Amino acid sequence: MPEDILKPLQANLPERQNNRFRDEHVDAIREHIISGGEASLSPLQQRLLERWRFADEQIRDGKLKRSEIAKLIIDKFQVSRDTAFRDLVNAENVV
Numbered sequence: 001m002p003e004d005i006l007k008p009l010q011a012n013l014p015e016r017q018n019n020r021f022r023d024e025h026v027d028a029i030r031e032h033i034i035s036g037g038e039a040s041l042s043p044l045q046q047r048l049l050e051r052w053r054f055a056d057e058q059i060r061d062g063k064l065k066r067s068e069i070a071k072l073i074i075d076k077f078q079v080s081r082d083t084a085f086r087d088l089v090n091a092e093n094v095v
Contacts, residue, residue: 025044025045025048026090026093026094028041028042028045029041029045029048029049029052029094030094032045032049033094033095047077048087048090049095050077051073051077051079051087051091052087052090052091052094052095053091053095054072054073054076054077055069055073055087055088055090055091055095056091056092056095058072059088059091059092066085066088069084069088070084070085070087070088071084073087073088
């Protein structure tokens with residue numbers, strides 16, 4: 001099957017939608033940080049920022065491995081392992 005036939009279908013795949021969803025949150029949180037807190041965040045974005053700041057603090061502290069920080073995130077915020085590791089990446093890139 002030619003690739004160009006699949007392009008419209010691929011745009012609706014869950015992983016593509018999730019990336020767009022995450023990008024919107026990342027952009028909003030970056031704007032919030034850059035504006036010194038002036039830009040408003042949704043409750044979900046506020047929770048994301050709280051987790052990312054926690055992760056950033058742990059990374060900067062330098063005492064724990066990434067896997068140990070992920071475990072702290074899982075325990076403190078009741079999120080999945082995958083989410084905890086994504087939080088680490090976002091903390092490094094955004095906060």
